[in-house]
Amino acid sequence: MKKFNLILGAFVTLFLLSCEGPQGPPGFDGFDGRDGIDGEDGINILGKVIDIEGTFDISNEYSIFYEFPQTVEVFETDVVLVYLLWDQTEDGNGEPVDIWRLLPQTRILDQGLLQYNYDFTFFDVNIFLESDFDLETLQPGDTDNQVFRIAVLPAESAQSGKLDTSNINSVMGALGISEDQVSKIKLD
Template structure:
């Protein structure tokens, strides 16, 4: 019985392998289907400048709607602090960015630049274990932040180093010249 099964299997294999012939004419193109839903919105990057002052409880905010930026509840909002500036080979200034929250150890104690957001606005504020009025103007005045708004789908599919703003901008196809500059207060 085993031999019959082996012979029958070999015969079937020969039969299927030996089937060859003209492939026939190509088929006709079908009609285009309906337009699919739009893909994820492109991410956006903006620079904002602001001052941390006692009368605003050492914080300030940026409203996305002021500039017509739509942020969905599922979007990822990242905020970076321009921590330092160096010169490139041409003598041009280059910002060194750090992802918030960012903690600094000062003579007075621990200072943290932090933020929170919803889909209407982003609040950037200082937190510390000492009296913030003792801060130097370099820590509070004309501070520059970069806000990156990333669609949730993009963040889930892209291999993204969120701590590196250069990587984020490159993944979004945004160059430095494309980043709008906005004064908040």
């Protein structure tokens, strides 16, 4: 019986190895089928990134209010992130590079703690200052001409868990938005 199994194994191995050879010519393409009925269009999920510049003062109660225009559709389930232009540096070629920080951001000042914070609805964003001291004592560098980047992320993108929302470049990359596509708005 052992000889039989050995001979059978040798034939099977020889048979499997002998099935190789040069590949034959490709076959002919089949006929194209009929077109089907088009399906309904899906929802186009897009994000948006907007830069706004404004000044905090007593007349606006140290808040900058931005209402989304009709051209920006924000759904209740979308996530709105706000970044503060914290500083600028230069790259190896001497070109400016923006440094963005995700809000809320807290600064420790001589007067006490200052926090840049925000809230939003699907209609607007309100960026405001909070502190444990009188805001009228702030220096112009903390209040005047502050630049914020608002990123509107579809719920699906924000909830994937793979997106680093603390990094604006990562967010813009996920949305497929380049720097030259960012709308810039100066508020009065």
